[in-house]
Amino acid sequence: MSQTNPRPPRSADRAARAARKRRRNVLVCYLFLAPYLVLLLLFGILPISYAFGLSFFDTFTGAFAGLENYVSAISDFRLGRSFANVGTYVVLWVSLMLVGVAALALIVDAMPQRAGVAARTVFFLPGAVTSAAIVVLWLFLLDPAVSPFGPVFALMGAENRFHVFETIGFAGVFTLMAFFAYAGGWIVVMHGALISLPGDVLDAGRVDGCRPTGLALFVKLPMIWRTMTLMAVLSLANGLQLFVEPQLLGLAGPQLARNDWAPNQLAYQYAFLMGDFGVSAALSTMILAVSLAIALWIVLATRFYRTS
Amino acid sequence: MASRRPPVRIPSLTGFMAMGLLLVALCFFGLPMVWLMLATSHTDAGLFTAPPLSWGSFANMGAAWENLSTYESAYLVRWATNSLIYSIGGVSLSLIAALPAGFILATQVFPGRRLILILTLIAMITPNAALVLPIYLQMSFLGLDNTRTAMVLATGFFPFGVYLAFIYFATALPREILNAARVDGAGPWRVFASVALPLARPAIALIAFFSFLANWSNYFLALVLLSDDRLHNLPLGLTALISGARALSFSAATGIPIRRPEAIMAALIIIVPVLLIFLFSQRYIRAGLLAGGEKG
Numbered sequence: 001m002s003q004t005n006p007r008p009p010r011s012a013d014r015a016a017r018a019a020r021k022r023r024r025n026v027l028v029c030y031l032f033l034a035p036y037l038v039l040l041l042l043f044g045i046l047p048i049s050y051a052f053g054l055s056f057f058d059t060f061t062g063a064f065a066g067l068e069n070y071v072s073a074i075s076d077f078r079l080g081r082s083f084a085n086v087g088t089y090v091v092l093w094v095s096l097m098l099v100g101v102a103a104l105a106l107i108v109d110a111m112p113q114r115a116g117v118a119a120r121t122v123f124f125l126p127g128a129v130t131s132a133a134i135v136v137l138w139l140f141l142l143d144p145a146v147s148p149f150g151p152v153f154a155l156m157g158a159e160n161r162f163h164v165f166e167t168i169g170f171a172g173v174f175t176l177m178a179f180f181a182y183a184g185g186w187i188v189v190m191h192g193a194l195i196s197l198p199g200d201v202l203d204a205g206r207v208d209g210c211r212p213t214g215l216a217l218f219v220k221l222p223m224i225w226r227t228m229t230l231m232a233v234l235s236l237a238n239g240l241q242l243f244v245e246p247q248l249l250g251l252a253g254p255q256l257a258r259n260d261w262a263p264n265q266l267a268y269q270y271a272f273l274m275g276d277f278g279v280s281a282a283l284s285t286m287i288l289a290v291s292l293a294i295a296l297w298i299v300l301a302t303r304f305y306r307t308s
Numbered sequence: 309m310a311s312r313r314p315p316v317r318i319p320s321l322t323g324f325m326a327m328g329l330l331l332v333a334l335c336f337f338g339l340p341m342v343w344l345m346l347a348t349s350h351t352d353a354g355l356f357t358a359p360p361l362s363w364g365s366f367a368n369m370g371a372a373w374e375n376l377s378t379y380e381s382a383y384l385v386r387w388a389t390n391s392l393i394y395s396i397g398g399v400s401l402s403l404i405a406a407l408p409a410g411f412i413l414a415t416q417v418f419p420g421r422r423l424i425l426i427l428t429l430i431a432m433i434t435p436n437a438a439l440v441l442p443i444y445l446q447m448s449f450l451g452l453d454n455t456r457t458a459m460v461l462a463t464g465f466f467p468f469g470v471y472l473a474f475i476y477f478a479t480a481l482p483r484e485i486l487n488a489a490r491v492d493g494a495g496p497w498r499v500f501a502s503v504a505l506p507l508a509r510p511a512i513a514l515i516a517f518f519s520f521l522a523n524w525s526n527y528f529l530a531l532v533l534l535s536d537d538r539l540h541n542l543p544l545g546l547t548a549l550i551s552g553a554r555a556l557s558f559s560a561a562t563g564i565p566i567r568r569p570e571a572i573m574a575a576l577i578i579i580v581p582v583l584l585i586f587l588f589s590q591r592y593i594r595a596g597l598l599a600g601g602e603k604g
Contacts, residue, residue, distance in 0.1 A: 028496050029418040036409035036470055037424070039401075043465035044431050047442035054445060104333050107326045119330070121590070122338045128582040129344075130525040132543035133575040139556055140347070140572070141340055148339045148360040184337065213322040234433065241437035244527045251550055253557030267441050268532070277445055284441040288434075295433035299426055 048288065055282035059275070069282035073270075078260045079283075086262050089171040090239035094232050096179050097186065102228060104183070105190035106216040120191060124184035135248040138177050142168075162255060170261065174245050178235075186231050193224045230298075237294045240287070243268070263287050344576065348372050352567040372569040376577075379549070379566060386538065387545035388577070391524060394459050394541055398523040399516050401464025406515055410473020411504050412496070415486060425474070431467040437528050444532040454536050462533070463523045469515040476511035477504060517589060521582060546574040 030037070058065040073079060104123065108116045129137055140146055143161045144153040158164045165173060197220065205219040243264040250257030260266050264287060271280035342361060349364035351371075358364060377384045413425060443462055444453060452458040481504060489499045527543045534540060537548065550556060553566035 025416070026418045029412050029416050029421075032408040032412035032496065032500070033424065036405040039405055039461070039465040040427065040431065040467070043439070043443055043462050044427075044467075047439060047446040050446045050449065051442035100333075103326075103329060107330050110326075119334065122334055124590075125341055125583065125586060126337050128579050128586050129341075129575075130521075130582070131527040131578075132547045133525070133578040136547075136550065136556070136571055136575040137340060137344060140568075141343070146347075146355050146360060146568075148343045150360060180337065180340065211320065213320065213326070237433060238435045241435040243437050243440075247531075248527075248547060251547065251556045253554070264437060264441075271441060271444065272532070280441060281445055284438075284445075288438045288442070291434045291438040292430065295430045298433055299429045 051281040051284050051288075054277060055285050057278055059278040065278065069278040070286070072279050073266075073282045073286070076266070078266055079263065082260060082263045082266055085171060086240060086242055088169075089174050089242060090236055092171055092175040093178050093239050094235050096175055097183065097235050098228060098232055100179060101183055101186045101190060101231065102221060102224075105187045105194065105224075106220060108187065109191065109194045109220070110212050110216065116191075120184070120188060123187050126180050127182065127184050129181055131244050132248060134177050134181055135245055135251060138173070138180075139249075139252045142173065161252065165256060170246070170249075170258065174242060177245055178239070182235070189231070190224055190227060193227045194220060197223050233294060233298055237291050240290055344572065344579070347572045348569050348576065350569060352569055355568055368569065369573075372573045375565040376570045376573050379564070383537075383545060383549075384577075387540050387542045390456075390539060390545075391541040391543075393456060394463065394526070394530075395520050395523040397456075397460035398463030398466075399519045401460060402466035402469045402519040403512060403515055405464060406466060406469035406473045407505070407508065407512070408500060409470050410475075410511075411477050411500050413470070413474045414477035414481070415499075415504075416496070428467045428470050428474075431465075432471050436522065440528045440532055443529070447533060453533055454539065456539060458533055459530065459539075462529060463519075463526065466515070466519050466522070469519055472515050472518070473508070473511050476508065476514075480510075481507060513589065517585060520585070524582060525578060542578050546578065550574060 055069050056065060056067075057063065058068065108119050108123075111119065139161070141149060142164045144150055144158060144164065145160070147153065153159075153164055156164075156167055158167050168176070201223075202215065202219060205215050210219065241264060242262045246258045246261035247265055247268075250259070258265075260269060263283065267280050267283035267287065270276045270283060339361070346361060346363055347355065349366065349369045350358055350362075351364070351368050354364055354368065413421060447453045447458050447462075485503055486499060489503050494502075525543055526541065527547075530541050530544045534544065537545065540548065549566055550571045553564040553570075555566045555568055555571045
């Protein structure tokens, strides 16, 4: 009987040791993650929570104000207009991206390889033109007096930059800028999706007598639809955050300056011109909520990004 | 022997339309870039009189550079230095944070892993601009606005980098090597430092590239965080300069030697570094775009 005694303690000991080891392992994992988690906390979770909290306080009295900041923000007549502006821009931009990127990616895919690489490079390089530089460049491109697109404006009957802006509209101008900068990257992504399509399906299409156009529209396009949807949703999320482009139009003089064209500009104005951090925080929270909802939907409801 | 001619193929209507569309697109994306490279070779007046895609002279180009770089005791150099500090700082910090995080998320299973991955994906998809004002509000509460530290720390948070590292380590790191190292008694630190990191050069290049791209041209965050013009980066400083000199508006000249050619030169200074990286590392960048979709 005394011989069976030592067994239970030993296995308990082993279990305890295993548990200790597991705990140590978890600790090591979190040590690896520590720098990133600190940054995630400091520049993701905390600012969002702080802005959310701030949006319930009156900046000037410091008193709890309930939903007052939200009411002030929503009753600002410029807010509805700015959402309409950005809404128009996003619809134009996402539509142009869907049609333009799909068409160009499919056309380039049907080209001989070398020519395809060259064309994709031409589409891709404008991606280097970002933020402030894109506004400076396009202020020139939309000026009939200096633009390489002069003949196009002549056809439109636009004689100066203001005519061009009137004809195309501000949302149209921002659409052109964004398409110029971002289409190339997505054409490359679509190219990646197209070359990974199974060859036998394409061959079957060809054998069935599909011409290149039919093959592109009825076989290839449905197969890259997932990537197209991802592009549309990410473009939508980014488009809603428009700020730099309208903010910098003032470079071309007061006639083109639009300081409250987009919701983000309004949030910026409340903080920097009026010093009303509360309303600014309320606006930021509302704008952020839209972006977060889109992001959550992509991650949780679709399987675009797998986590394992 | 009857020679057999290949059948003459008549391009279809849609084929013609496709060619037309391709030509329009090549002009739309290509001409502005060509124009940008040529425009600074003209004088301010020459921009209007010369044909749009013509070459002026190197002397004009030199003059524009001279005007821009010597204005206000070389503020340009200061802004460029700041841009470099913010970019290199942001890139280094994002690498220091992303590589170990991506490695551990890809190779270990531990409580909280799924939550961290989901938070990372959400943070990655949420546009940076959405966080700018909340970050400013927090930084001004902490008294850290208007400091280089805040700028570098804020841009060091780069969830897309963690995602790229995670994907890379999950797919490119052979399981056998990891297991062999573990059997040999190497802990995670050893495996990370002597097996994973040396293999991670492509991932490092990718993360560094995308992080650099985001930081180099950062305008919104710099605008709200840095009101002191000695701390400005290139996009912020140069637009303030163009705006102050009214170089792009039709109002009367201000007497400041910053006119249209200088404004275009300013845009070029912001663009050219990125353009060079684009041209010389296309392969890497394409791989990255394919891995993660694009974060604008």
